[in-house]
Amino acid sequence: MNLHKLIKASPLSPDFSEKEFEIDLPSKCPLCDTAYGEIPLKNYYISNYSEEFLYSLFFCPHCHQCFIVKYSVFSVSCNFPDNGVIDSIYPKSLHTTDFPEQIKQLSPQFVKIYHQAELAETAGLTEICGIGYRKALEFLIKDYAIHKNPDAAEEIKNKPLVKCIEQYITADSITTLAKRSAWIGNDETHYVRKHETLDFTDMKSFIEAAQYFISMDLVVEKAASISPK
Ligand SMILES: [Zn+2]
Known part of the structure; x- marks a missing residue:
């Protein structure tokens, strides 16, 4: 099950202001494959026409490396912050199966x-x-x-x-x-x-x-x- 967290993101377009999002946290680090539950270090969002995306930078305390999560943003209701659902993670996981x-x-x-x-x-x-x-x-x-x-x-x-x-x-x-x-x-x-x-x-x-x-x-x-x- 994904963990949800409320975060604040800065706009990438100059006309917008700081905004809150409720996001899913990644469950593991794509670089070292270790279980993960940290909140992001930095967040930026961008709105273009009908779409909105959020980019969050995470730091893994296990392997001491950073990765970025791109979120698709959906609005729930005007009284609640928009929801960020994980779209993709960079870099991609390089984990492969270990055979006997x-x-x-x-x-x-x-x-x-x-x-x-x-x-x-x-x-x-x-x-x-x-x-x-x-x-x-x-x-x-x-x-x-x-x-x-x-x-x-x-x-x-x-x-x-x-x-x-x-x-x-x-x-x-x-x-x-x-x-x-x-x-x-x-x-x-x-x-x-x-x-x-x-x-x-x-x-x-x-x-x-x-x-x-x-x-x-x-x-x-x-x-x-x-x-x-
Ligand atoms: Zn890691």
């Missing part, structure tokens, strides 16, 4: 591509991030399949992704999910396909499931290799 050590070792390429897709998503590049997540998934599954079957490496590299999932991921729930997903089924071309505009959050959920399965299998494999027979 066994996944990082199995497929550094998966981790690299996944992180790039996440950054594309943060930047609002939703068409590109879908393709990125799809590519990351392919590396994860194929690197895992090759790890389990090193002799079949060449064959695995050329096999459609959905076939690799069917053959090498032995959790029924995951293979069923994969077969139902149009975005996994089509490997034939890199030309823009309809399903790539599908909600990529489905793909992220699938990657999460596959990643848990693979992680667990690798942990079991490692434990089995070091325990005495």
